Amino acid sequence: MHELILLRHAEAQPAQNGGDDQSRRLSGRGEQEARAAGKWLASHGMKPDRVLCSPTERTRDTASLALAAMKHAPEPQFTDDIYDATPGELLALLDQHGDASTLMLIGHNPGIERLVALLVEGRSDEFRGMPPAGLAVLHLSGALEPGNARLDAFWSP
Template structure:
């Protein structure tokens, strides 16, 4: 893997009474944020050849909307381990997809923001924060392991 794009799901509607967290949808603003994330990726020439996403509705919808601009015909792989994952669990999942040239992973905080810190700084306790629909573009400097990535770009709506 040469490039890793980490995208936090866009703004979701608040949980309603009796509903499950996995079924929370995007807000109207979140729909626009996800589209904007896709446009940003396209404008910067980012073309993922693999897309993995949490099974949560808000993450799936974020992936669908963002992918329209960068991989309209690409399949979105769902990975249950992304939901509520630690940085180590996310890294183990990514290791299974190390053959991808450019991976786009759509998930949740705190896992996503801590994974950015782990990949760039080698530590996941010093995370910087990622608001809804924020994305980090990481360039891997060799093998997929902590501290072996450079943050090439950070964007948030």
């Protein structure tokens, strides 16, 4: 893997009383954010050859809207391993997909923001935050290891 695109899901509606967190949908603003993220990716020539996505409603919706803006985007692969994952668990998942040249992962905080910190800074406690629909584009110059990535771009709506 040479390039890693990390996308946090867009703004979601609050959970209803007793509602399931995984079934939360995007807000109207979240739908706009997801479309804007896709437009940013397309305008910067980002072309993932594999997309991994958490199976929650808000990440599915984010993926659908963002990928619609990109030509020939691959169908996302939904995996439970992304929801509520630690940076180490996300790193292990990404390691299983090392054959992809450009990999995109759509998930949740705090896992996404801590993964960025782990890959760029070498420590997951040095995260700076990842807003809803925030994107981080990382370049890997070697193995997928802590501190071995360069942050090439960061975008948020």
